[in-house]
Amino acid sequence: MFGNFFSKGQSKPSNEPLSSAQVTQLIDDTLANYVSENFPNGVLNVCIKYQLEQDKNITIQLIMPFPCQGELDELAASLSKALGQEVSIVVTLQVKPVRHFALGSDAGEKADGAVKQGNIANIIAIASGKGGVGKSTTTVNLAYALMAEGAKVGILDADIYGPSIPTMLGLTHEKPGSTDGKLMTPLLAHGLSAMSIGFLVDPNDATVWRGPMASSAFNQLLNETAWPTLDYLLIDMPPGTGDIQLTLAQKVPVAAAVIVTTPQDIALVDATKGIAMFNKVQVPVLGIVENMSYHICENCGHQSHIFGEAGGKDMAQSNQTTLLGQLPLDIAIRQDADFGQSDIIENSTGEIASHYRKIARNIAGQLFLQCDNASPLTPIVEQQQ
Numbered sequence: 444m445f446g447n448f449f450s451k452g453q454s455k456p457s458n459e460p461l462s463s464a465q466v467t468q469l470i471d472d473t474l475a476n477y478v479s480e481n482f483p484n485g486v487l488n489v490c491i492k493y494q495l496e497q498d499k500n501i502t503i504q505l506i507m508p509f510p511c512q513g514e515l516d517e518l519a520a521s522l523s524k525a526l527g528q529e530v531s532i533v534v535t536l537q538v539k540p541v542r543h544f545a546l547g548s549d550a551g552e553k554a555d556g557a558v559k560q561g562n563i564a565n566i567i568a569i570a571s572g573k574g575g576v577g578k579s580t581t582t583v584n585l586a587y588a589l590m591a592e593g594a595k596v597g598i599l600d601a602d603i604y605g606p607s608i609p610t611m612l613g614l615t616h617e618k619p620g621s622t623d624g625k626l627m628t629p630l631l632a633h634g635l636s637a638m639s640i641g642f643l644v645d646p647n648d649a650t651v652w653r654g655p656m657a658s659s660a661f662n663q664l665l666n667e668t669a670w671p672t673l674d675y676l677l678i679d680m681p682p683g684t685g686d687i688q689l690t691l692a693q694k695v696p697v698a699a700a701v702i703v704t705t706p707q708d709i710a711l712v713d714a715t716k717g718i719a720m721f722n723k724v725q726v727p728v729l730g731i732v733e734n735m736s737y738h739i740c741e742n743c744g745h746q747s748h749i750f751g752e753a754g755g756k757d758m759a760q761s762n763q764t765t766l767l768g769q770l771p772l773d774i775a776i777r778q779d780a781d782f783g784q785s786d787i788i789e790n791s792t793g794e795i796a797s798h799y800r801k802i803a804r805n806i807a808g809q810l811f812l813q814c815d816n817a818s819p820l821t822p823i824v825e826q827q828q
């Protein structure tokens with residue numbers, strides 16, 4: 444796809460240096476004609492503002508409605524090569540809410556989209572039918588990946604019975620404070636705002652909570668946290684599709700859900716139940732992330748499909764949803780999770796980071812593209828050119 448942007452009625456530049464007007468035209472056409480999953484009608488079609496600066500180097504300033512820096516960096520690299528001149532694309536984000544969110548203790552009950560606008564643009568639930576498929580690990584890495592793409596992100600650990608987010612963020616012994624004595628200040632992990640029941644109570648105490656108690660603890664975590672302005676709040680849902688999950692999905696104005704699964708049959712069956720649950724409460728499912736899809740042998744490079752092959756793709760097809768991406772079973776992912784690290788923080792252009800960043804862009808892009816019409820609680824979403 445990249446490098447093909449001259450194909451739509453454009454001619455490749457000859458060796459002669461291009462005039463400034465020709466460069467402008469070529470860049471305009473490229474941005475208009477570049478097509479990918481997240482830009483089905485070109486970049487300019489969704490761009491809010493576009494500005495071109497030509498000097499020794501070329502800088503393209505774009506205001507975009509969803510994070511896409513990584514994809515546009517690749518487009519800029521292709522343009523640089525084609526023009527023989529350094530081209531950079533600088534993205535500023537203006538993420539629009541798909542559903543309005545009210546801060547305050549009554550927000551859960553009034554999740555009807557008519558309440559006052561909070562400072563969280565979009566809440567995305569990350570769920571799995573089956574436990575242990577890597578939902579929390581994926582949620583943490585996707586949060587960092589969205590940040591690497593330029594977004595302001597928070598994470599809420601709704602896994603009341605087994606909160607693993609504190610460990611995965613390296614915040615095990617930390618406790619949130621409060622500046623006003625009412626709202627808790629979320630903890631920060633490399634710029635990611637986080638709240639978890641694991642910060643507040645001994646996880647062993649929470650395991651004996653019954654449904655209503657767990658549900659009210661979750662409401663408190665969401666509504667009594669002084670969230671900063673966020674483009675996305677990712678909710679790490681408890682595994683399963685029982686009453687607790689259903690209540691959470693209903694109480695929170697979730698813009699959309701993402702299902703994490705492994706390609707194993709037993710996990711896919713439960714993931715299908717997860718999709719059905721969100722359909723029931725009319726929360727659009729953006730797609731499926733297939734975790735532990737394959738393993739590459741460190742010694743010989745052989746790729747093996749330990750948990751089966753193509754399960755996520757087939758399941759996405761049979762549920763009329765999208766396979767948002769596949770992640771390897773990789774020792775570095777496991778080690779990072781155990782030690783409160785993420786490869787994305789250290790090396791945002793590394794191989795593992797690239798997998799997560801691509802999926803993060805797909806989630807944000809599909810949320811923008813799909814949800815305008817899909818969510819019953821959607822306010823008018825303006826698209827500007």
Ligand SMILES: Nc1ncnc2c1ncn2[C@@H]1O[C@H](COP(=O)(O)OP(=O)(O)OP(=O)(O)O)[C@@H](O)[C@H]1O
Nearest residue numbers: 574575576577578579580682771772773776777780
């Ligand atoms: N892609 C991966 N490669 C290697 N290890 C992974 C990967 N994804 C997750 N893991 C490991 O698998 C284990 C389970 O992951 P995690 O806790 O994220 O699963 P979960 O679905 O959230 O579990 P639970 O159902 O308990 O909430 C962890 O040890 C984690 O480090």
